[in-house]
Amino acid sequence: MSLSGQGQSTVREEADIAKSWHDGEQGGRAGAGTVIIEHFVDFDYEITLLTVRPSAICESWQPQPMSDKAHTEAEHIARSITDGLGGRGLLGVELYSSPELSAAV
Known part of the structure; x- marks a missing residue:
């Protein structure tokens, strides 16, 4: 909880x-x-993106190397979630990447 x-x-x-x-x-x-x-979800790595609403996404430091495609997809997902929630401020979006899941929130 x-x-x-x-x-x-x-x-x-x-x-x-x-x-x-x-x-x-x-x-x-x-x-x-x-x-x-x-x-429990078997995943390859975790992605944490910090977003600032209502401005553009601010990315956090990612120790896990990831492709440009994966990073772009993560930003798209984070933007969709935070746009759906609305409001203003700093929000964190955590994603888990695996071959089976393109990305799971």
């Missing part, structure tokens, strides 16, 4: 479900009754 790890747990087998659900409800910042479930 948060980047701080509060309310997060990993379910590796069916026996872990009840405890993980309880931990998510009680430890998350969203309040009891709200749980976010995620799936």
Whole structure:
């Protein structure tokens, strides 16, 4: 439920479900009754783009080498997301690249 790890747990087998659900409800910042479930995704590398609305995209330093095509696609995705959200300010968009996923947000 948060980047701080509060309310997060990993379910590796069916026996872990009840405890993980309880931990998510009680430890998350969203309040009891709200749980976010995620799936592990096998990816090659992570891309983080910082965007400034309503101006052009400001890219962050990328330690992972990536092709111009991948970088352009990442910027396009980041712009689509932030344009859809609207508002003003600094927003971060994280993407994960893999051969199976062109890019997953």
